[in-house]
Amino acid sequence: TSIMKGRLRPREVMVVIMHTWALIGFGGMGGWHYSNIKARLPELNTKGAYDIRPEALKSAEEKGLYPYSSLDELLADKEVDLVTIATPNNFHKDLAIACLNAGKNVICEKPVTLNSAELEEIIAASEMNGKLFSIHQNRRWDRDYCIIKEIVASGVIGKPYFIESRVQGSRGSMHGWRNHKVNGGGMLLDWGVHLIDQMMNLIDSPVVSVNAHLLKLFGSDVDDNIKLMLRFENGVSALLEMSTNCFINLPRWHMSCTDGTAIIEDWSCKGKMVKLNTNAEMAWDDEIVYTEAGPTRTMVPRPKTSLTELPLPDVSSDWSDYYKNILGVLDGEAELIVKPAQALRVMKVIDLLFKSEEEGHGLACRI
Numbered sequence: 001t002s003i004m005k006g007r008l009r010p011r012e013v014m015v016v017i018m019h020t021w022a023l024i025g026f027g028g029m030g031g032w033h034y035s036n037i038k039a040r041l042p043e044l045n046t047k048g049a050y051d052i053r054p055e056a057l058k059s060a061e062e063k064g065l066y067p068y069s070s071l072d073e074l075l076a077d078k079e080v081d082l083v084t085i086a087t088p089n090n091f092h093k094d095l096a097i098a099c100l101n102a103g104k105n106v107i108c109e110k111p112v113t114l115n116s117a118e119l120e121e122i123i124a125a126s127e128m129n130g131k132l133f134s135i136h137q138n139r140r141w142d143r144d145y146c147i148i149k150e151i152v153a154s155g156v157i158g159k160p161y162f163i164e165s166r167v168q169g170s171r172g173s174m175h176g177w178r179n180h181k182v183n184g185g186g187m188l189l190d191w192g193v194h195l196i197d198q199m200m201n202l203i204d205s206p207v208v209s210v211n212a213h214l215l216k217l218f219g220s221d222v223d224d225n226i227k228l229m230l231r232f233e234n235g236v237s238a239l240l241e242m243s244t245n246c247f248i249n250l251p252r253w254h255m256s257c258t259d260g261t262a263i264i265e266d267w268s269c270k271g272k273m274v275k276l277n278t279n280a281e282m283a284w285d286d287e288i289v290y291t292e293a294g295p296t297r298t299m300v301p302r303p304k305t306s307l308t309e310l311p312l313p314d315v316s317s318d319w320s321d322y323y324k325n326i327l328g329v330l331d332g333e334a335e336l337i338v339k340p341a342q343a344l345r346v347m348k349v350i351d352l353l354f355k356s357e358e359e360g361h362g363l364a365c366r367i
């Protein structure tokens, strides 16, 4: 669809609307998609929304969106060429396939599906219809993650080998439908999919083993407090932790690299790097040293003069860059950043993490 909006007056920018968007699921995240697009992407025409709850439809209408009374009505709207799906997770697969078969380009919220087999069905529908399919992995644009990416890419503290990525809350059980397995609830599918996607996007190497500890502290249906270990073929190991019962938080990121350590405390991105000076004395004294830790050589603090503290790199990022990339792809001007094949790797790792928990031990793989 191609509509010209507004007249060009001196010193005014003309916005050319090339695509028309509709939303399925006008809940918490659906509302965010709508306001973000409205505020940041004037070139995308926000047309309407469909939701099974009448009150959600009413709220969409009050915001100026056309309220589709059925999914079929939305699918039949020829003007709409891009649809975002933001419903509970168990509805993603059927809705995505229906949209793709109706000739729409589709963005689906994370987790894209409940397992990799479901995602393969969507990918087949996307290829058969020649339509774009992508997953809203917005956390690839989180500032803390972009800083970690920049540190690894620059090599300023060498190569990473242990990376710890954590999100820790204390609100107890998972909220609403996220507390039910039938809806695709649980922490692994909720935050796990973000942290795994970030890590697999950071480390360019196959995952060769996984080990999951998926605790159900607040019920029997879904995991709520979890730790995951991923080992990559290039030797990097990652520990991912997500909790809802943590009252003393560890840093959001702690990364051990060959020449130094990086730490990001929290979402506000306070943190630092500490680097070993290139001329630093590495030799050991033969004498055992008596420290607060008792007699030890290994844990003797090194002289402060052998270390340099560096600020974290200054990186800016913006979640709406995700949508800008989608529009660029639709216009043939950009390569898709969040690709279905990447999401498929993530979902295969998640399948195996569930199996690891079931069997109670780590599992080898090559994903």
Ligand code: NAD
Pocket (backbone or CB within 6 Å): 024, 025, 026, 027, 028, 029, 030, 050, 051, 052, 053, 056, 085, 086, 087, 088, 089, 091, 109, 110, 111, 136, 137, 138, 176, 177, 190
């Ligand atoms: P929500 O419960 O607030 O909203 C879901 C909406 O979908 C509700 O309005 C509900 O009525 C509607 N709905 C349910 N079934 C439907 C169907 N079959 N057809 C049409 N509408 C239907 O949930 P939420 O927090 O907005 O989460 C929605 C999705 O967004 C989930 O997949 C979640 O994982 C994802 N999410 C992503 C992020 C992110 O940062 N990327 C953040 C939060 C949620």
